[in-house]
Amino acid sequence: MTSDDDARVTTELRDIPESDLDQALDLVYLAFHLKPADKTRAYHRELLRACSRIGAHDDGRLSGVAAAHRLTLSVPGGQLPCAALDFVSVAPTHRRRGVLTSMMDELWRRCAAEGRPVSCLWASESGIYGRFGFGAATESYRIEIDSSRPLALRVTPDSRPLRLIDPADAPALLAPRYDATLTQRAGRFTRDAAWWRDHVLDLDGARGGDDRDGFGAVRVVVLGAPGEVPAGYAVYRTRGAGEDRPGAVLVEELEADTAPAAAALWSYLASIDLTSTVRIQARPADDPLLHLVADRDQVRVTGQEPSMWIRLVDVRAALTARSWAAPVDLVLDLRDTALPVNAGRFRLTADPDGATWLPTDAAPDLSLDVRELASSYLGGTPLRRFVHAGLVTEHTPGAVRRLDAALETEWLPFTGGND
Numbered sequence: 301m302t303s304d305d306d307a308r309v310t311t312e313l314r315d316i317p318e319s320d321l322d323q324a325l326d327l328v329y330l331a332f333h334l335k336p337a338d339k340t341r342a343y344h345r346e347l348l349r350a351c352s353r354i355g356a357h358d359d360g361r362l363s364g365v366a367a368a369h370r371l372t373l374s375v376p377g378g379q380l381p382c383a384a385l386d387f388v389s390v391a392p393t394h395r396r397r398g399v400l401t402s403m404m405d406e407l408w409r410r411c412a413a414e415g416r417p418v419s420c421l422w423a424s425e426s427g428i429y430g431r432f433g434f435g436a437a438t439e440s441y442r443i444e445i446d447s448s449r450p451l452a453l454r455v456t457p458d459s460r461p462l463r464l465i466d467p468a469d470a471p472a473l474l475a476p477r478y479d480a481t482l483t484q485r486a487g488r489f490t491r492d493a494a495w496w497r498d499h500v501l502d503l504d505g506a507r508g509g510d511d512r513d514g515f516g517a518v519r520v521v522v523l524g525a526p527g528e529v530p531a532g533y534a535v536y537r538t539r540g541a542g543e544d545r546p547g548a549v550l551v552e553e554l555e556a557d558t559a560p561a562a563a564a565l566w567s568y569l570a571s572i573d574l575t576s577t578v579r580i581q582a583r584p585a586d587d588p589l590l591h592l593v594a595d596r597d598q599v600r601v602t603g604q605e606p607s608m609w610i611r612l613v614d615v616r617a618a619l620t621a622r623s624w625a626a627p628v629d630l631v632l633d634l635r636d637t638a639l640p641v642n643a644g645r646f647r648l649t650a651d652p653d654g655a656t657w658l659p660t661d662a663a664p665d666l667s668l669d670v671r672e673l674a675s676s677y678l679g680g681t682p683l684r685r686f687v688h689a690g691l692v693t694e695h696t697p698g699a700v701r702r703l704d705a706a707l708e709t710e711w712l713p714f715t716g717g718n719d
């Protein structure tokens with residue numbers, strides 16, 4: 301026991317009214333040790349204003365904040381309303397006394413009231429959210445291309461023209477190409493024009509924009525003739541060489557509809573004069589780039605980390621909303637301590653036409669926790685990895701293989717670095 305454990309505080313949970321947005325931001329900056337520029341604060345204010353906002357109060361004073369963006373998440377075969385948790389902060393005077401726990405309970409109530417079967421987040425620390433039933437559901441690679449020499453490729457690049465466009469025109473031009481990725485990969489969010497402008501392209505520089513580690517203004521290159529939906533595009537910034545560092549290209553987003561289109565964009569980015577390295581912040585683990593290069597030593601994976609965590613708030617709604625790659629009929633014994641309404645023994649019957657999730661008394665084929673189910677839900681980590689790790693129990697030999705085959709997706713789920 302530590303002194304942290306002795307006093308759970310009585311927390312009054314209320315909506316944070318618009319008049320208290322600045323007070324809420326002050327608490328967020330206190331918890332995250334931030335001192336943002338005025339335009340960044342204004343950007344955060346607008347983001348927070350659009351969120352569902354939970355305030356924890358102790359003796360009338362704000363001691364905790366949790367906010368949820370109302371987003372739509374792509375899942376295999378469809379899309380689901382999602383509560384994307386953000387701005388989670390508890391005053392240092394009130395930490396480890398159950399404030400976050402009570403805000404999470406309120407979040408579940410709001411998800412049920414608003415019909416949001418899933419919640420998601422980016423974790424500031426990986427140790428926090430598993431206890432609330434979140435599992436890491438998408439993963440991203442950091443990649444570096446050695447562009448001091450031409451990028452050697454095994455496929456012929458798409459020969460259509462590459463054009464630099466005005467970033468202000470990008471939301472309208474890029475949206476159709478991006479939207480096509482929603483059906484291809486789970487783990488992506490639908491975007492409106494404001495989300496493109498402020499969040500993805502950072503046109504006003506409120507997210508750090510023009511001065512990210514010396515990288516300059518955002519550039520947008522598209523592949524394809526004017527008037528047609530681009531076959532691909534890249535959002536990037538560049539930095540000239542300094543005394544102790546090479547000139548570099550920083551890729552923030554790249555989408556392409558075919559391997560030749562991707563090859564054309566990667567070749568372009570790796571051939572910009574006065575740069576000798578291409579840094580890519582977030583790519584899917586199954587990025588074709590890793591295979592289409594002729595010399596794999598030219599492309600290095602420099603980091604690998606969990607990206608988005610998800611929580612199946614309404615397990616039945618989430619499971620019956622996704623598509624299934626193969627028929628499966630199994631009994632699952634599901635643990636869910638944070639949301640016991642999901643817990644129990646259920647028969648999952650699924651095939652490519654749909655799924656049912658019904659309570660049963662039959663003996664289970666598998667026992668698992670809701671957080672492992674979350675990690676596998678989008679087609680990310682196969683459940684057998686958790687069997688190997690001793691976290692999922694297989695009672696019927698072969699059951700986990702059958703469930704993995706049904707959960708599998710053609711492409712791994714991915715959530716980009718700028719979402």
Ligand SMILES: CC(=O)SCCNC(=O)CCNC(=O)[C@H](O)C(C)(C)COP(=O)(O)OP(=O)(O)OC[C@H]1O[C@@H](n2cnc3c(N)ncnc32)[C@H](O)[C@@H]1OP(=O)(O)O
Nearest residue numbers: 331386387388389390395396397398399400401421424427
């Ligand atoms: C989606 C996002 O916004 S991520 C950002 C999260 N916020 C931050 O990192 C800002 C700085 N930190 C904070 O504001 C707070 O410490 C928070 C929000 C992380 C935790 O809030 P608290 O009110 O202290 O959490 P609470 O008391 O409800 O703890 C619940 C449980 O989580 C555990 N826990 C809380 N924080 C952490 C942590 N950082 N690492 C590991 N475990 C943690 C507690 O020990 C407790 O465990 P128990 O149930 O076994 O006793």
